[in-house]
Amino acid sequence: DGGITQSPKYLFRKEGQNVTLSCEQNLNHDAMYWYRQDPGQGLRLIYYSQIVNDFQKGDIAEGYSVSREKKESFPLTVTSAQKNPTAFYLCASSTGTADTQYFGPGTRLTVL
Amino acid sequence: QKEVEQNSGPLSVPEGAIASLNCTYSDRGSQSFFWYRQYSGKSPELIMFIYSNGDKEDGRFTAQLNKASQYVSLLIRDSQPSDSATYLCAVGRYGGATNKLIFGTGTLLAVQP
Numbered sequence: 001d002g003g004i005t006q007s008p009k010y011l012f013r014k015e016g017q018n019v020t021l022s023c024e025q026n027l028n029h030d031a032m033y034w035y036r037q038d039p040g041q042g043l044r045l046i047y048y049s050q051i052v053n054d055f056q057k058g059d060i061a062e063g064y065s066v067s068r069e070k071k072e073s074f075p076l077t078v079t080s081a082q083k084n085p086t087a088f089y090l091c092a093s094s095t096g097t098a099d100t101q102y103f104g105p106g107t108r109l110t111v112l
Numbered sequence: 113q114k115e116v117e118q119n120s121g122p123l124s125v126p127e128g129a130i131a132s133l134n135c136t137y138s139d140r141g142s143q144s145f146f147w148y149r150q151y152s153g154k155s156p157e158l159i160m161f162i163y164s165n166g167d168k169e170d171g172r173f174t175a176q177l178n179k180a181s182q183y184v185s186l187l188i189r190d191s192q193p194s195d196s197a198t199y200l201c202a203v204g205r206y207g208g209a210t211n212k213l214i215f216g217t218g219t220l221l222a223v224q225p
Contacts, residue, residue: 041217042200042215042216042217042218043156043200043215050210056210088153090155090156094213096211097210097211097212097213098143098144098204098205098206098211098212098213099144099204099213100146100158100161101202101213102158103155103156103157104155105154105155106154106155
């Protein structure tokens with residue numbers, strides 16, 4: 001089955017820790033994205049990548065980092081510099097950056 | 113002014129009625145328009161897309177696009193309680209430094225049994 005997978009589904013982080021969220025797609029999409037969603041809020045773009053080895057900051061990149069070493073994978077690291085990381089994190093992919101985006105199931109991150 | 117605007121709701125309709133969800137956008141160069149549905153605690157899923165002026169129907173859903181007035185709407189006929197969700201409008205903007213898909217903040221729909 002083609003699709004996007006995210007892991008883990010739930011993640012708990014202690015203060016001062018870095019954590020990495022996984023996102024993998026087998027749709028052969030060039031573009032991948034990370035969004036953050038807070039309760040009752042819309043999607044906010046963290047980072048996006050149009051091709052391998054290239055990525056761009058979105059609207060709220062501070063405290064986050066990404067890599068795109070493979071077309072299929074776009075991991076997101078939430079660093080200790082992100083002061084309020086508790087949120088629902090969504091990964092998406094698309095053929096082009098204005099095309100239909102398909103979303104993974106999401107990772108819910110909670111800071112203890 | 114936000115690039116894509118939606119009324120946050122909640123929009124409450126009785127079961128069996130037509131739900132009408134609206135979205136306006138600011139960039140006249142926008143060329144692709146999408147509606148996503150997001151259930152509470154879940155990720156958004158694509159309902160339909162529309163590129164040309166007019167109506168596009170898919171089952172109980174109809175997307176309507178009016179580029180001159182810069183709005184796109186989603187009609188849900190025979191609304192069911194299972195349609196209760198947040199509906200996100202997304203607009204594809206082309207040109208400039210990069211092409212982008214811009215999401216609205218969503219409208220919460222509540223279908224009352």
